[in-house]
Amino acid sequence: MADLKVNFAGIESPNPFWLASAPPTNMGSMVERAFDAGWGGAVWKTLGEPIRNVCSRLASIDQGPQRMLGLNNIELITDRSLEVNLKEIRECKRKYPKHALIISLMVESKREAWHEIAKQVEDTGADGVELNFGCPHGMSERGMGAAMGQVPEYTCMVTEWVKEATSLPVIVKLTPNVTNITPPGRAAVRGGADAVSLINTINSVMGVDLDTLVPHPNVNGMAAHGGYCGPAVKPIALNMVSELARDAEVNVPISGIGGIGTWRDAAEFLLLGATTVQVCTAVMHYGYRIVEDMIDGLSNYLDDKGFHSVNDIIGLSVPRVTDWGNLDLNYKTVARIDHQKCIQCNLCHIACEDGAHQCIPFTEIDGKRFPVVDEHECVGCNLCYLVCPVPGCISMVRLDDGSRPLTWRELTTREPETMTAD
Amino acid sequence: MSTTHDSPINLAQIERNFREIAPPLTEAEAIMESHRCVYCYDAPCTRACPTHIDVPAFIKKIASGNLIGSARVIFEANPIGASCARVCPVDVLCEGACVEKTLMAKPIEIGRLQRYATDAVFTRGRDVLKAGAPNGKSVGIVGSGPAGLSCATYLARLGYAVRIYERKPLAGGMDTYGMAEYKMTQRVSQEEVAQVARLGVEIKTNTEIGRDIQLDELAGAHDAVFLGVGLGATSRLNIPGEQLEGVYDALDFIERIKTRDWASVPIGRTVAVIGAGNTAIDAVTQARRLGAKRVLMIYRRTDREMPAYEYEYELAKRDAVEFWWQTAPVEIVAGADGTRAAALRCVRTEAVETDAASGRRSFRTIAGSEFEIPVDMVIKALGQQKMVDWLSQIAKLKLDDAGRVTVNPETMQTANPKFFAGGDCVNGGREAVDAAQAGKLAAQGIHLHLSGERVEFAGARVPLHEETSEIKH
Numbered sequence: 001m002a003d004l005k006v007n008f009a010g011i012e013s014p015n016p017f018w019l020a021s022a023p024p025t026n027m028g029s030m031v032e033r034a035f036d037a038g039w040g041g042a043v044w045k046t047l048g049e050p051i052r053n054v055c056s057r058l059a060s061i062d063q064g065p066q067r068m069l070g071l072n073n074i075e076l077i078t079d080r081s082l083e084v085n086l087k088e089i090r091e092c093k094r095k096y097p098k099h100a101l102i103i104s105l106m107v108e109s110k111r112e113a114w115h116e117i118a119k120q121v122e123d124t125g126a127d128g129v130e131l132n133f134g135c136p137h138g139m140s141e142r143g144m145g146a147a148m149g150q151v152p153e154y155t156c157m158v159t160e161w162v163k164e165a166t167s168l169p170v171i172v173k174l175t176p177n178v179t180n181i182t183p184p185g186r187a188a189v190r191g192g193a194d195a196v197s198l199i200n201t202i203n204s205v206m207g208v209d210l211d212t213l214v215p216h217p218n219v220n221g222m223a224a225h226g227g228y229c230g231p232a233v234k235p236i237a238l239n240m241v242s243e244l245a246r247d248a249e250v251n252v253p254i255s256g257i258g259g260i261g262t263w264r265d266a267a268e269f270l271l272l273g274a275t276t277v278q279v280c281t282a283v284m285h286y287g288y289r290i291v292e293d294m295i296d297g298l299s300n301y302l303d304d305k306g307f308h309s310v311n312d313i314i315g316l317s318v319p320r321v322t323d324w325g326n327l328d329l330n331y332k333t334v335a336r337i338d339h340q341k342c343i344q345c346n347l348c349h350i351a352c353e354d355g356a357h358q359c360i361p362f363t364e365i366d367g368k369r370f371p372v373v374d375e376h377e378c379v380g381c382n383l384c385y386l387v388c389p390v391p392g393c394i395s396m397v398r399l400d401d402g403s404r405p406l407t408w409r410e411l412t413t414r415e416p417e418t419m420t421a422d
Numbered sequence: 423m424s425t426t427h428d429s430p431i432n433l434a435q436i437e438r439n440f441r442e443i444a445p446p447l448t449e450a451e452a453i454m455e456s457h458r459c460v461y462c463y464d465a466p467c468t469r470a471c472p473t474h475i476d477v478p479a480f481i482k483k484i485a486s487g488n489l490i491g492s493a494r495v496i497f498e499a500n501p502i503g504a505s506c507a508r509v510c511p512v513d514v515l516c517e518g519a520c521v522e523k524t525l526m527a528k529p530i531e532i533g534r535l536q537r538y539a540t541d542a543v544f545t546r547g548r549d550v551l552k553a554g555a556p557n558g559k560s561v562g563i564v565g566s567g568p569a570g571l572s573c574a575t576y577l578a579r580l581g582y583a584v585r586i587y588e589r590k591p592l593a594g595g596m597d598t599y600g601m602a603e604y605k606m607t608q609r610v611s612q613e614e615v616a617q618v619a620r621l622g623v624e625i626k627t628n629t630e631i632g633r634d635i636q637l638d639e640l641a642g643a644h645d646a647v648f649l650g651v652g653l654g655a656t657s658r659l660n661i662p663g664e665q666l667e668g669v670y671d672a673l674d675f676i677e678r679i680k681t682r683d684w685a686s687v688p689i690g691r692t693v694a695v696i697g698a699g700n701t702a703i704d705a706v707t708q709a710r711r712l713g714a715k716r717v718l719m720i721y722r723r724t725d726r727e728m729p730a731y732e733y734e735y736e737l738a739k740r741d742a743v744e745f746w747w748q749t750a751p752v753e754i755v756a757g758a759d760g761t762r763a764a765a766l767r768c769v770r771t772e773a774v775e776t777d778a779a780s781g782r783r784s785f786r787t788i789a790g791s792e793f794e795i796p797v798d799m800v801i802k803a804l805g806q807q808k809m810v811d812w813l814s815q816i817a818k819l820k821l822d823d824a825g826r827v828t829v830n831p832e833t834m835q836t837a838n839p840k841f842f843a844g845g846d847c848v849n850g851g852r853e854a855v856d857a858a859q860a861g862k863l864a865a866q867g868i869h870l871h872l873s874g875e876r877v878e879f880a881g882a883r884v885p886l887h888e889e890t891s892e893i894k895h
């Protein structure tokens with residue numbers, strides 16, 4: 001069986017599966033149950049000055065029977081006292097010395113406040129701290145959370161403050177509510193961060209109740225924007241993780257977060273450069289028990305592919321991500337339909353007709369009306385392949401006309417007059 | 423019909439036995455099922471539905487929570503869509519064609535979804551169809567079955583003054599008096615009748631054309647007439663003893679069941695049902711539900727030849743009906759009192775191949791094979807007679823050899839241009855949904871005849887999509 005142990009910025013973890021700082025890590029008894037279930041690490045629910053929460057605070061988008069494709073919250077940091085939290089952290093670490101226990105922090109933008117809390121945490125025996133520069137609601141209105149993460153100078157400054165006060169590894173948790181993730185990532189590293197984690201939640205309004213006309217979640221007739229997470233945000237998180245993994249200046253380990261629910265999601269984050277992954281929504285949906293298949297599935301995958309350790313796949317797909325201008329313009333694929341498998345739902349036809357290039361007409365085969373791809377017209381966009389409900393029915397096949405790869409960059413360097421627009 | 427109710431089970435048990443076999447979908451089920459539909463384009467289910475309801479459209483409306491719109495899509499293509507949701511042989515129609523049947527051997531439950539949407543408008547009392555502005559013309563409709571109700575709906579939408587004449591006390595035809603009670607109750611049929619009435623259609627029940635009102639009077643009162651008279655009484659067995667007490671016509675038996683006044687329904691301990699069509703199945707399954715100890719299905723051929731649908735046959739098997747294949751009744755024998763049926767005398771039959779290629783067989787009786795089965799009730803379910811005598815009174819009307827009214831299949835116009843016809847009296851006895859489609863086509867035909875204008879209602883024909891084409895490879 002492949003070895004799942006990882007070392008994340010000096011923090012040893014039995015596997016790369018961590019709980020994100022959120023309700024599932026609200027208190028000692030919960031984190032202990034999670035460790036018992038198999039989680040390798042946990043980032044404690046963010047500590048700070050006591051707050052008051054509103055009710056209600058969660059809303060979701062569903063698709064038919066599939067609930068919580070996306071989740072949104074307007075919850076703040078921990079609502080429990082610092083003393084109680086610290087006491088439970090100390091206790092938990094004592095009971096689970098081999099697990100990774102990271103403490104998330106968020107205090108007002110004062111050097112002493114950050115020094116003070118960082119020291120108190122170090123004293124508990126915890127393995128590291130995570131600076132919450134991401135919470136996009138509530139706390140940001142008070143100059144904390146995303147308000148910090150959106151300004152690279154602040155990110156750098158506060159990271160430096162924390163580094164002054166503690167020898168523990170410092171992870172900076174970034175907000176996705178920026179136009180470009182690289183500047184805040186670099187700022188964290190400049191400030192001395194030992195690692196970064198991303199993403200925190202995304203600004204969002206979840207929808208409107210069509211009877212009361214109040215957006216979700218309803219707080220006595222009013223609503224505020226909240227933070228979006230869950231399966232729907234995974235592609236955004238993957239993009240941001242891979243951006244930082246590709247950046248030479250961000251040369252610290254990455255903890256990937258956002259929409260992870262299965263070993264497959266986790267493997268994708270690892271391949272794009274994450275060393276550990278953190279999970280919140282999927283656990284809020286199904287409980288700690290989901291980690292069992294994450295561990296089992298990932299180790300089976302590694303065994304299948306002949307990898308001995310999870311470390312062998314970290315970042316393997318990073319070199320496969322490039323800029324659009326470096327893609328091969330001469331690479332050509334077309335869709336091909338296997339009529340043995342086709343059930344004649346005609347979704348490919350209408351998708352290509354109304355959403356692509358009108359090249360899936362009907363043809364009669366053995367007395368039945370089948371959609372057939374006109375390969376001369378097909379531009380290989382993938383749409384039909386994506387909509388077909390039958391596994392393996394439409395495949396995208398390469399048409400190799402022997403021409404050599406040619407990128408847009410090469411083309412425009414060679415013939416600058418032909419292509420001027422992006 | 424003499425009524426002897428001799429059931430060993432109590433009324434509460436009978437009530438339970440007549441529970442719906444396809445209960446309504448819960449909200450959770452409807453959400454799940456409507457999302458499972460892949461929303462085919464040029465969908466095979468729509469092609470397979472005789473009224474060509476835009477099935478993916480109504481299912482996606484359920485998924486989006488637009489139940490009113492969903493029901494509108496259904497009723498626009500099929501005015502008796504709530505009945506059809508319960509009684510259509512979906513296995514051989516929409517669900518039989520569903521791509522999910524091909525993909526997962528589990529078709530979308532189109533019938534139950536259709537019920538979910540139509541139930542929603544009935545319970546909310548919402549009208550989804552509107553009458554047209556009056557155009558000053560009137561149409562008389564004979565018969566308030568699926569064909570008549572459907573034709574009336576479309577004509578009212580076009581602005582015609584429509585009057586339906588129905589000889590029975592309740593409107594709805596076989597939807598009201600014939601459907602197996604575990605599939606559908608009279609309440610559903612009456613809701614559909616009420617929906618038609620709310621379009622301004624006048625429904626005169628207890629009014630028989632040819633008795634209460636004469637045919638020429640009817641023709642004189644309207645600009646056109648639609649005949650949706652269905653079929654007549656069950657065919658006779660033409661064997662001795664048919665007049666004995668304890669011998670029933672399946673239609674009369676079922677009509678009594680439809681009252682749900684169980685104690686008034688005749689039922690014996692051992693019941694022989696003669697025939698093997700869908701009506702015979704309805705008779706055996708309901709006889710069992712009423713408490714008959716033994717129910718025998720008597721048929722001169724075998725299950726290979728039986729006209730009932732596979733699904734219906736399965737129902738009868740589940741109800742532990744005894745199938746007496748290759749058995750032909752020759753006499754119903756009276757008991758000691760000389761008035762009541764006490765036994766069925768039958769002969770065995772044997773198969774003779776008449777056409778080796780198609781495997782078609784005919785059956786002849788075996789001499790000397792007679793035997794008697796003690797029974798205390800016999801139900802005749804041989805299929806219905808055509809209303810030849812009644813129809814022959816209409817001048818110039820043409821009937822084919824089988825007694826069916828001959829019509830132009832596009833306009834449903836008969837040889838007498840003022841008369842249109844559709845449903846069982848034209849097709850010889852098919853499904854409610856076929857009658858609904860015929861009523862729609864007839865309304866279009868009547869409008870063309872009276873106004874010269876061609877209209878096309880939803881699902882009047884298979885939606886026309888691009889033709890297949892040759893492509894270069």
Ligand SMILES: Cc1cc2nc3c(=O)[nH]c(=O)nc-3n(C[C@H](O)[C@H](O)[C@H](O)COP(=O)(O)OP(=O)(O)OC[C@H]3O[C@@H](n4cnc5c(N)ncnc54)[C@H](O)[C@@H]3O)c2cc1C
Pocket residue numbers: 509510511564565566567568569570587588589590594595596597600601602605629630631632650651652653673676700701704812844845846847851852853854855857
């Ligand atoms: C026992 C039984 C079970 C069936 N089960 C199913 C089923 O499960 N699913 C299915 O799809 N189909 C079923 N059918 C078939 C279906 O009922 C018919 O195909 C359908 O009802 C035909 O509609 P129609 O309008 O042509 O005739 P009908 O429904 O027969 O309506 C004809 C109407 O005309 C009236 N009428 C006749 N003559 C006159 C007159 N002179 N004056 C005034 N009124 C008159 C009759 O009283 C009747 O109400 C069943 C049929 C039977 C007999």
Ligand SMILES: Cc1cc2nc3c(=O)[nH]c(=O)nc-3n(C[C@H](O)[C@H](O)[C@H](O)COP(=O)(O)O)c2cc1C
Pocket residue numbers: 020021022023045046071072073075076077078104132134135173199200201228229230231233257258259260278279280281282
């Ligand atoms: C109800 C709720 C509360 C959260 N609270 C915090 C928090 O206190 N600190 C923090 O850093 N992130 C918090 N998050 C963000 C999560 O840690 C995580 O970054 C985000 O949910 C994305 O991961 P997911 O898609 O697995 O849920 C919270 C998320 C939710 C849903």
Ligand code: SF4
Pocket residue numbers: 334335351352356357358359360373374377378379380381382383384385
């Ligand atoms: S790949 Fe795109 S262009 Fe080609 S057939 Fe499919 S949908 Fe049409």
Ligand code: SF4
Pocket residue numbers: 337338341342343344345346347348349371387388389390393394
């Ligand atoms: S989408 Fe797939 S199954 Fe449906 S018609 Fe096209 S090829 Fe066939």
Ligand code: SF4
Pocket residue numbers: 345458459460461462465466467468477478481519520521522530532
């Ligand atoms: S064939 Fe089945 S899956 Fe396709 S539209 Fe009809 S019900 Fe939906």
